Amino acid sequence: MSKVKVxxxxxxxxxxxxxNMKDLSKAVGIPHSTLSTYFASKKATYQAEHLIALAEFFGVTTDFLLTGKHSGTKALNSLKTENLFSGWVRLKIERAIPDGEEGGPK
Incomplete structure (x- = not known):
């Protein structure tokens, strides 16, 4: 079994x-010299911030960058959460601030 390399x-x-590395360096904010060592496999360790930035830029997980395998995390990250708690928050605010008080519902 061959080992996948970062x-x-x-x-x-x-x-x-x-x-190219110059464009990637600008896009993710990682120094060109650091990316060069990553691409040349001269680096035994990687800064977590760099792996996160690269994963976000490429739309993959850090697990994928390290192993070449997709994890279930991406599926969780794609769940729609917008306005998920808006009704609950509105209800909590309405209960906390009675009608007529400053900032309360009218």
Whole structure:
């Protein structure tokens, strides 16, 4: 079983998008010299902030960058949560501030 390397995954993701290291460096805010070491596999450790920035930029998880395998996290992150608690919050506010008081419902 061959081991997937972070630099191979990064190179594939960048190549798929037609990005060179200079453009990627600007896009994610990681110094070009640091990205060069990541791409050349000269780095044994990676800064967490850099992996997070790269994962967010490429639309993958940090698990994918490290292992080449997708985890279930992405599915959880895609759940619609907008306005999920708006009714509950409105009810709590209405109960906390009775009608007629400043800031309360009218």
């Amino acid at each position: 630099h191979d995954i990064l190179r594939t993701l960048a190549d798929e998008r037609g990005l």
